[in-house]
Amino acid sequence: MSNSSKKAAGAPGTAGAGALSHIRVLDLSRVLAGPWASQTLGDLGAEVIKIERPGRGDDTRLWGPPFLKDREGADTRDSAYYLCANRNKRSVAVDFTTPAGQALVRELATRCDVVVENFKVGSLAQYGLDHASLLALNPRLVYCSITGFGQTGPYAERAGYDFLMQGMGGLMSITGRADGEEGAGPVKVGVALTDILTGLYASTAILAALQSRDITGVGQHIDLALLDVQVACLANQGMNHLYGGEPRRMGNAHPNTVPYQDFPTQDGFMILAIGNDGQFGNFCRAVGHAQWADDARFRTNADRIAHRTELIALMRALTVTRGTAEWIALFEQVGVPCGPINTIADVFEDPQVKARGTQIRMTHPVAGEIPLVASPLRMSHTPVQYRRAPPLLGQDTRDVLADVMGMAPEAIADLIQQGVVA
Secondary structure (H helix, E strand, C coil): CCCCCCCCCCCCCCCCCCCCCCCEEEECCCCCHHHHHHHHHHHCCCEEEEEECCCCCCHHHHCCCCEEECCCCCEEEEEHHHHCCCCCCEEEEECCCCHHHHHHHHHHHHCCCEEEECCCCCCCHHHCCCHHHHHHHCCCCEEEEEECCCCCCCCCCCCCCHHHHHHHCCCHHHCCCCCCCCCCCCCCCCCCHHHHHHHHHHHHHHHHHHHHHHHHCCCEEEEEEHHHHHHHCCHHHHHHHHCCCCCCCCCCCCCCCCCEEEEEECCEEEEEECCCHHHHHHHHHHCCCCHHHHCCCCCCHHHHHHCHHHHHHHHHHHHCCCCHHHHHHHHHHCCCCEEECCCHHHHHHCHHHHHCCCEEEEEECCCEEEEEECCCCCCCCCCCCCCCCCCCCCCCHHHHHHHCCCCCHHHHHHHHHHCCEC
16 A cells, blocks of 8 residues: 555546556656656656745746746746646645755655655765665655666766767767768757656656565665666667677668668658568559569568668659659558658647547646647556646645645745745
8 A cells, every 4th residue: 555645536446546546756856857757657647746946946947938828928937848747746846955845855755655856866865865765764665766877887976968868878879861971970869868768767667666565565766877778778779789780870761671761752751661571562563663572682671671772762763753642642552651751730730640639738727728748648447647737836835735744834834934845
């Protein structure tokens, strides 16, 4: 059972209740990796209490423009960036550089199941909020630390950022145009992918630790490093290297299968993602060049990799003769994976994206109804819940101190007057 005294939102696993409705999370993280993990847990039903600095809050609140607008159309102090990772949370503004603030957060930790933090290694120990201190108070606690380089190793005390990890972890060495092409050079991915992946790994590890706790009765410390995650997520490219390959930048081409890249059309570009010999044969017949499938240079995937340059040249000369939509309509009929290269505006207008409900709307206390991007999780019995729009800074301080901590209004008012909470 949970350490918390929260009111149950429904028995775990019952229809209508979130899968994690019995779990309370103390979120000491900010920016993206940690908040992404805690938002995932919140979407699954967990109660998430986000601790923020009075007056400023999570760094990403100020990472704009664009900013959320209020009902009158004026910019608020919360950026669109902040909104992407902080729904289903209650914001409590606490200054835990003060002894009273530290005591408050420690007491909250005794009433929670999970702590998520992404401070530099060792920096929370001075406040008594490190994993050793909090696990001593609450042995059932699952404490997840997210750092750039992990709790050990020669880089452990360095600050870590997604962009650095994309470079140091090898991702940028295989992203961008090939050497010798115009515009060649390493390129980062257009979103903070290492942070996102770390947040997902964190939520997975937290769920595993909670499952273990149900069996053993004991919590644990999770040590997650952005660099470790990025190296792990090199996936086939990492293995290509370990088995003698030479991963390198190839633009939009694939190192292990051909043809699998973008192609020019009469009015733009399209993607062909041909993953096996059968699909290649279907492609060849559909475009009136069945002989390509029997050509010794192109018969198998290994042959096509060896003769990549010749095949891609033949295909590019062909694909420019028709428009993108015409090609896609043709290839869909014969089972050849293909698609357009959408702008983000195109994405949200796509009929499949609309049919899957990937954009939601929630009611914000200042802005009214606002759009957000939905969770991709689809669960038949314990569906994702959208209970709380991303909160204003300190929006829930009084309610959490009263409901979770059982504090009297006079005690809360005293903490506010002292500047411990806001």
